[in-house]
Amino acid sequence: xxxxxxxxxxxxxxxxxxxxxxxxxxxxxxxxxxxxxxxxxxxxxxxxxxxxxxxxxxxxxxxxxxxxxxxxxxxxxxxxxxxxxxxxxxxxxxxxxxxxxxxxxxxxxxxxxxxx
Numbered sequence: 351x352x353x354x355x356x357x358x359x360x361x362x363x364x365x366x367x368x369x370x371x372x373x374x375x376x377x378x379x380x381x382x383x384x385x386x387x388x389x390x391x392x393x394x395x396x397x398x399x400x401x402x403x404x405x406x407x408x409x410x411x412x413x414x415x416x417x418x419x420x421x422x423x424x425x426x427x428x429x430x431x432x433x434x435x436x437x438x439x440x441x442x443x444x445x446x447x448x449x450x451x452x453x454x455x456x457x458x459x460x461x462x463x464x465x466x
Contacts, residue, residue, distance in 0.1 A: 353459065365452060371445045375438055382434050389427065397431075399424040 353361070386397065394401035395411070402424060405411040411419070 361452060361455065364448065368445055368449045368452070371442065375442050375445075379435065379438050382431060382438070386431050395419060396423055397427045 389397040390401075395405060395415075402411070402419065406416075
């Protein structure tokens with residue numbers, strides 16, 4: 351069954367996007383990891399629960415900041431970073447599956463696989 355030019359164009363476009371994902375996904379993961387490191391260095395109270403514990407022990411955190419941070423920050427920022435990483439992982443898995451399906455389509459079109 352031959353493909354139309356529009357279908358061939360679609361497959362070529364998807365193949366191009368699949369080839370780009372390893373670079374894009376790696377850059378995104380590196381950027382998220384860099385954000386986590388930068389936050390832990392510049393503002394450890396936003397991401398590091400141990401820094402909050404030390405600040406509490408030293409009584410160096412203002413009361414207004416403390417009440418908000420105690421409830422939200424130790425869970426919120428690490429959860430956001432974990433969520434971003436999971437999105438990258440799930441996207442990588444989806445692209446891997448699409449790559450597999452496009453290879454099957456190419457083999458079918460080349461006649462290397464017979465259809466029932």
